[in-house]
């Protein structure tokens with residue numbers, strides 16, 4: 192690929208809709224009226240809403256131009272990865288919009304919803320097989336709601352054994368939602384410091400694990416993009432004291448088809464269908480965070496559950512130990528259809544998704560590690576974390592690097608996260624990017640590293656080419672101008 196990604200295309204200016212059109216112009220022709228004209232009661236309507244008067248073409252051009260100001264995963268590399276926006280095959284959107292699915296109503300009787308119930312039943316079985324944790328609920332509508340479900344299950348389990356517990360261990364490399372979910376469920380989160388190589392040290396867990404600790408929540412791979420290779424030992428320590436192990440599987444993109452999570456000693460795991468299993472997620476929802484558990488914890492899963500009686504599928508509410516209902520009806524079903532379609536269309540190749548995601552991240556890590564400081568120099572999973580330590584010598588910070596990437600036609604990666612790494616730049620290329628695109632991204636990052644030495648001010652003034660240049664973020668937060 193000789194052509195460089197660039198941002199110097201034809202980008203139109205566009206005013207507000209209120210500055211377009213002219214009074215009386217309209218985009219639709221109403222049929223001739225067949226009743227007498229009657230004035231609206233002014234007392235009721237006031238002067239009426241201030242709608243602009245526009246033709247159809249005014250509106251089409253307005254929104255088309257605005258859409259061209261945008262950057263999405265369909266326009267270029269988006270190194271925020273599966274965690275925010277990986278490429279989702281379009282066929283899965285298509286399946287979710289099939290009329291039988293799109294038109295289904297949650298109040299339809301079971302006999303008229305057999306297709307959807309079968310889909311949910313089979314999807315739960317697939318997720319059980321992929322994770323190695325066979326009992327599954329599809330109800331939670333986000334990863335964090337899956338975590339809350341898991342904590343409710345922890346709590347119900349310990350109550351059922353007759354010994355309620357009050358604390359949950361959470362490593363410092365866990366996702367921020369983990370301590371929040373534990374606290375929301377009434378547990379006291381207790382931080383576990385990870386070791387110098389960025390992963391959990393079994394002795395640190397053993398020192399904190401006691402009879403009042405309900406268990407541990409482990410994000411694996413953790414937020415540094417590293418596989419928790421001591422997880423089995425940690426799980427044995429926690430189980431030895433009667434605790435349970437929660438796995439945050441939002442990053443399943445890295446280990447699908449490769450790791451059996453049940454074999455790692457995890458008792459409860461959530462997945463983010465809107466990260467790993469083909470639902471666009473950048474806009475903030477909706478999502479689905481199914482929870483998979485061991486057979487021993489199945490009685491505590493939420494209701495209703497889809498069960499199969501002979502050839503007929505039905506919903507069953509009759510589980511006395513269940514933590515109850517978490518969502519209206521059965522969850523965000525449209526997301527479940529996309530995941531089902533994704534899994535069926537890939538079949539055994541699901542494993543390759545993870546292998547390519549990990550390969551791509553390690554390729555970037557190896558090629559950039561001379562140019563950017565790599566705090567944990569070891570094989571990574573689906574994402575790698577650099578810092579701005581080398582560039583700080585020239586007073587160039589992570590934010591400057593991220594902004595400059597926009598001039599090269601790339602969406603900036605996740606920055607200043609994870610919090611345990613100062614000035615973090617977290618790059619997640621995903622499985623879908625080709626080597627050519629990765630090379631272009633690496634070239635851009637290397638060029639920025641050279642520029643940081645040669646012309647730090649150029650970076651402070653970036654981005655130069657996009658429609659909107661660098662924003663005053665403090666001003667934008669303190670006094671946002673919402674009128675354009």
Ligand SMILES: *Cc1c(COP(=O)(O)O)cnc(C)c1O
Pocket residue numbers: 274332333334335336366368410439441442463478480
């Ligand atoms: C995204 C994410 C979550 C939270 O998922 P939501 O669907 O955003 O609530 C939890 N843990 C990890 C590791 C994540 O990446």
